[in-house]
Amino acid sequence: MKELTLRRLANTSFKELYLRFLSGIDLSDSEIVKLLAIAVLFLNHSAADIKRLGYRIVLFYGNRSGRYDALYDVAINSGLMPVSAVINSDPENDRRLSDSFLSNYINSYIDTFRQNGLVMTEQQSLLQDFVHKETDNSLVIVAPTSYGKSELIISTVRDNPHKKICILVPSKALLAQTKKRLVDADIDTVGRIVTHPEMYSDNKQCRIFVLTQERLTRLLSEHSELSFDIVFVDEAHNLLSGDRRNELLATSICVAGARNRDASFKFLTPFICDELNLRVRYLKLGIKGFRIDEYVKSERFHLCDFRENHGTGELQLYDHFVNSWVSLKTKYNNCFDLILGEALSKNIIYGNKPKNIEYFAWSLAQRLPKVQCPIINKACDELSDNFDSQYLIIDCLRRGVMYHHGSIADTVRLYLESVFSKSNKLKYLVCSATLLEGVNLPIEKLFLIDHRKGANLLSPSQFKNLVGRVNRFSEVFSEKGSTALKRLESSIYLLGVDGYTRKGSDLEGYYQKTVNVSKEDQDSLKNVLLEGTDIDDSNSKKFEDAVERLENLQPGIVDDRECKYVTTEVGRLLLANGIGEIDVFDAEEEIAHELSQFIETHGQIQDSTTLMLAIKQCFIDYFDESHGYSELSRLEEESARKFYAMMLDWQIKKYSVKQIIYQYIRHWDDLSQSQRSPLVYVGKWGDTSYNESFNEHWVDMSTKSKKEKINLAIVRIKEEEDFFDYHIFRFVEVMNGVEAIEPSFYKTIKYGTTNETKIKMIKDGFSRGLSDLILNKYSDKIRLDQDGEITIDPKLVAAMRDNEESELIVFEAQMNLKFT
Numbered sequence: 001m002k003e004l005t006l007r008r009l010a011n012t013s014f015k016e017l018y019l020r021f022l023s024g025i026d027l028s029d030s031e032i033v034k035l036l037a038i039a040v041l042f043l044n045h046s047a048a049d050i051k052r053l054g055y056r057i058v059l060f061y062g063n064r065s066g067r068y069d070a071l072y073d074v075a076i077n078s079g080l081m082p083v084s085a086v087i088n089s090d091p092e093n094d095r096r097l098s099d100s101f102l103s104n105y106i107n108s109y110i111d112t113f114r115q116n117g118l119v120m121t122e123q124q125s126l127l128q129d130f131v132h133k134e135t136d137n138s139l140v141i142v143a144p145t146s147y148g149k150s151e152l153i154i155s156t157v158r159d160n161p162h163k164k165i166c167i168l169v170p171s172k173a174l175l176a177q178t179k180k181r182l183v184d185a186d187i188d189t190v191g192r193i194v195t196h197p198e199m200y201s202d203n204k205q206c207r208i209f210v211l212t213q214e215r216l217t218r219l220l221s222e223h224s225e226l227s228f229d230i231v232f233v234d235e236a237h238n239l240l241s242g243d244r245r246n247e248l249l250a251t252s253i254c255v256a257g258a259r260n261r262d263a264s265f266k267f268l269t270p271f272i273c274d275e276l277n278l279r280v281r282y283l284k285l286g287i288k289g290f291r292i293d294e295y296v297k298s299e300r301f302h303l304c305d306f307r308e309n310h311g312t313g314e315l316q317l318y319d320h321f322v323n324s325w326v327s328l329k330t331k332y333n334n335c336f337d338l339i340l341g342e343a344l345s346k347n348i349i350y351g352n353k354p355k356n357i358e359y360f361a362w363s364l365a366q367r368l369p370k371v372q373c374p375i376i377n378k379a380c381d382e383l384s385d386n387f388d389s390q391y392l393i394i395d396c397l398r399r400g401v402m403y404h405h406g407s408i409a410d411t412v413r414l415y416l417e418s419v420f421s422k423s424n425k426l427k428y429l430v431c432s433a434t435l436l437e438g439v440n441l442p443i444e445k446l447f448l449i450d451h452r453k454g455a456n457l458l459s460p461s462q463f464k465n466l467v468g469r470v471n472r473f474s475e476v477f478s479e480k481g482s483t484a485l486k487r488l489e490s491s492i493y494l495l496g497v498d499g500y501t502r503k504g505s506d507l508e509g510y511y512q513k514t515v516n517v518s519k520e521d522q523d524s525l526k527n528v529l530l531e532g533t534d535i536d537d538s539n540s541k542k543f544e545d546a547v548e549r550l551e552n553l554q555p556g557i558v559d560d561r562e563c564k565y566v567t568t569e570v571g572r573l574l575l576a577n578g579i580g581e582i583d584v585f586d587a588e589e590e591i592a593h594e595l596s597q598f599i600e601t602h603g604q605i606q607d608s609t610t611l612m613l614a615i616k617q618c619f620i621d622y623f624d625e626s627h628g629y630s631e632l633s634r635l636e637e638e639s640a641r642k643f644y645a646m647m648l649d650w651q652i653k654k655y656s657v658k659q660i661i662y663q664y665i666r667h668w669d670d671l672s673q674s675q676r677s678p679l680v681y682v683g684k685w686g687d688t689s690y691n692e693s694f695n696e697h698w699v700d701m702s703t704k705s706k707k708e709k710i711n712l713a714i715v716r717i718k719e720e721e722d723f724f725d726y727h728i729f730r731f732v733e734v735m736n737g738v739e740a741i742e743p744s745f746y747k748t749i750k751y752g753t754t755n756e757t758k759i760k761m762i763k764d765g766f767s768r769g770l771s772d773l774i775l776n777k778y779s780d781k782i783r784l785d786q787d788g789e790i791t792i793d794p795k796l797v798a799a800m801r802d803n804e805e806s807e808l809i810v811f812e813a814q815m816n817l818k819f820t
Contacts, residue, residue: 006049006518010322014038021060022319023326036061036070043074048293049517053321056298063486071485079122080296081113082477086484119477123294124148128155130290131266135160138265138285140236140275143292145465146440146472149268153178153232154185156266157208161189163229166209166256168216168249170235173410173434176815178210178234179765183818192764192789197222199763204789213249214578214726218733220255221553221576227259236267237461239278242526242539244580247546250280250529255554257283270468271461273523279531282550282557297476297488299467301515302328303507305496306335313338318508320515325508335449335497336367339428342493344444346420349430350466352450354405354715355685356500360449361396361403361430368399373425376400379416382808387714388661390707397426404431407715411767415811417441433462435469446470447493449500451510460514460521467492541626548585549575568592573737577730581632583624592738594618599740606742608645608652608749614740615731616641632727643667644728647720652748654768657717664713668701678702683719685712757782760790765816770809777803794818 009015021027021035035057042054055074062071068087075083088107113120120128124147131139131152143149157165169175179193194200194209197219209228211219220226233239233253238246257263257280265285267278275289301318303325305311315330315338332338339349349364351357380394393403393416402420404413413434420426421442429441433453446467451458458466470490477484496507513519525533528543529550535543551558552566552575564585566572571588582591595618605611612635620635634640646667650660672678679690679698686697701709729750736746744754751759752768761771774782774796781793794817800810 004045004050005047006321010324015322015324018322019319019324019326022317023328049321052295055295056321059298059488063482063489066482068485080294081110081121082119082473083296083485085110085119086477121294121296123292127290127292128152131156132159134288136264138287140267140278140287140289142269142272142275142289145270145468146474147292150181154181156230157182157190158185158187160230164207164227165230166211166216166228167232168234169210169212170238172212173413174234175210175212176410176414180815182208182210186818195765196763213245213252216252217248217553217578218576220252220259228256228263229260230264230266231256232266232268234268236269236278237272239527239530240523240525242528246527247529248578250527251546251550251553254280254283254529254550254557257285258554258557270465273521277523277525277530277532281529281531297471297490299490299492301511302491302493303511304332304338304493305507307496307498307501307503311496318511320517323512323516323518335495336364338493338495339364339447340367342445343427345424345427346442347428347445347447348435348443349428350435350446350448350450351430351432351500352452353684354407354432357403357405357430357432358392360500361401362392364428364430365396365399365401368401370398371400371425373423375419375423376425378807379419382806385806386808387657388710390710391714392711400425401428401430402426404429404434406432406434407718409718411812412808414815415808418811435466440472442475443470444487445491447495449495449497451494451505452502457510463514569738570595570734573734577733579730581623581627581630582619583627587622591618591622595735595738595740604742605735605740606745608648611732612641612645614735615728619731631723644724647724648749651752654752660717661710661713664716665709668709672701682712682716685715757790764790767812770812773805773809792817
C-alpha cells in the first residue's frame, strides 16, 4: 500500500469534501461524520503535515458547530493544554465534559502546566526545563512568536545572579523594550543595565548588558578584559544575511566567544531550517537545538486582487495543505471596502514603503468617522504639542487609524504602540517591516497591500514570521471560550492594489511558493562569517576583509591564515567603529597623516563646519569603491556638508523638534530660491527624478502645501538624525579618539551639554529632553552615590504625573524606570 501524502490526498474524493467544508457550505450529518472520521485517521498518522491537517479539521469543526468535545481530546493528547483549558473555562462545555472518563484527573493534569496564572503548552514547559538544565551549553531555540522567548531571558537573568549576561538585539527600539522588561521584572541582582559602551568602565560592577552589535563591538574594543558568561542573540536569523551589520554581528559574537571559551550562547529565532547554519567561523561551539513544532494556530490565507487587468475583486481562499483555491462568492469594489468589511477589533495592514504606508493610512481614515476616545485625544494633543498640529498621524488617529514605520522617532513609535494596545477605538495599524522584529501588539487580522520587504519579496520565513504576530498566545488565551478558539483561525489577506502592489506580481504563485506545506524551506546563507556560507570568487574579497577585521579586533582568533594588522591608533579606531567603506590596512597611515595635517592647519576642531570638512578630507576621500556605494559619498558635495553642519548647530542651540521642523522648511524654501531648480532631495519620500537619475528622490517644494512640508520635515528629521548617528558619527568617534576634536565641543555635539550629571543620565538611556526636565524640576529625585553613579527615585514617574507633565515624556521615564 502506498504511503499517504498530502499530494496523494489532493487526488482523492476527500479534497472536494474538505474544500466544501472550508468554503462554509453546509454539509450533511453523514458528511460531517465522514470528515471527522478522516480527521481521526490523520491525527494518528506519523507524518507531521497529515497530523496538522487532522487538527485543522477538528478546530474548524469546533468553531463552526460550537461543539468542542473532539478538540478537547485532541488538544490533551497533543500537549496543547491552553486549548483544553479554554474549552474547560466555558461552563456549558465544562458540564458536558464533566461526564467524560477521568475528567477530574485530566483537569488536574492541565493544572500542572499553569505558571504565573497562565497555562503553557507541553513544549513550552519542556523548553523552559531544557534551557534551565542547559545553562552552561550553547543553544539554538527555534520557537514561534509568542512562545515566551523574552521570559527565557528574564528567567536566565534571575537564575544566574553571579553571571555576566549580554543580550544582543538588532535595533534601538528592541533594545528599549528588552531593557524595560528587565526593569519591570524587578530582579534584585540586576543592578545597572548597560545599554551603551560609555555606561561601562572596568571598575564598575555591571553584569547585565543589552546592546546592538555596533555598541557591543565598540565596548569589546575599548575594554580588552571584558567578557561574558552568557550571550543571548535575539532574532538570530538575521545572522544569515550578508550585509555589513550582520557581518558585524557575527564578528562581535566571535570576539565574545574568544574572550571566554566557557561562555554559552543562546540563539533565539522564530524560524530557521537548520540550527547548524548559525555556527560562526572561528567560534568552536557545540550547539544543542530545541525546536517547537506544536501546531496551535491554523491560518486561513485569503487573496483578493483589485489591480487593473489582474483581478475581479472576488475573495478567494487558498488552502496550503491541498494546494487549492476556493471562491468564497464574495466580491468587493476596492481594497478599502474589503478591509472595512472583513476587519475585527485590531487589524494590521502591511505595506513596504513608508511613503505608501502614510498615504494608505490617510486614504483609509478618510472613509471612517471620527472616534471619541480620551486615550486618542491625549495622544493627539501630545503629538501636536511636540511636533505640529498638522502632523498627518493626528488626522489618522482621530479616525481610529495609526501608522508605524522606521522614519518615526523611536520613543514616539513605542508610545504609539502603547496607545494602539490601550485604545479599543484604534482598529487599524498600517505598518512596514518594523513589525517583524520585536513588536508585540494585539492583532486579530492581517492585510497585506504589498508582499515585499525593500526591493525583494518577503521570504517564506519572513512572511511566516509576520503571520505569526497575528493572534499571539498571550492575546488569544486571555479570552475565554469560543472567542479565544476562533482566534486560532488567523485570517490573512493578500491584496493586489494598484500603486502599492507591483504590477507584474503573481500573487497566487506567491502563496503557493511561500505557505504550501509541501514546499520545503531552505535557509539562504550569505554572511561570509558563517561556517555554512560557500566562499567563491563572488565573495572571497569580502571574506578576506571580514576575517582580517575580526583578527584585528581580537588578535589570535584566526588560526588558519596570515592576516594584516593595523599599525596606527587611527586604524584601530576605524575597525572598532565598524567603518567598512575604507580599506583600513591600505589607507590607515595616509589617513593618520591627513588628520595630523588637518589639525596642524585648523587646530583642534570646535565648530560644525570644520568638523564636516575634516570628515570629507580625512575619510570620505579615502573610500574604496570596491567596497560598494555608500550614501556618505554625498558629503563630497559642499552643500551636503553645509546641511549637516547646520543640523549640528540646531542641536547645539537646543532647538526643540517643533523648531527644527520649521528650520527644515525655511532651509527648503531658501534652497528653492537660491538654486535654478525648485527640486529638493528628500530620499525615499520623493516623487520626482532629477537629471539622469531613475530614482524619484526629489520633490518640487513649490508645489507642496505647508502641511505637506511639515510632514516631510518630520520624517526627514528622524532619517537625517539616524544617518548622522549611525554613519557620520563613527568618524567623529575616530577623530575624538586621537584628540582631533576639542573636548567640550565633542561633548556638546554628542550629548548636547557639558554638564557631567546630565551626560551620565544620557549615558544611562535618558533623552536630552527628559534629562533637562529631571535636572531642572525634579533634582530632589536624583541621588549621586560615592562612586559618582546616578540613582533616580522610582517615585519620579508619579511626581511627573501629579504635575501633569507631557505624557510622551512620562512614557519615556516609564521605559527607563521601575516606577511606583
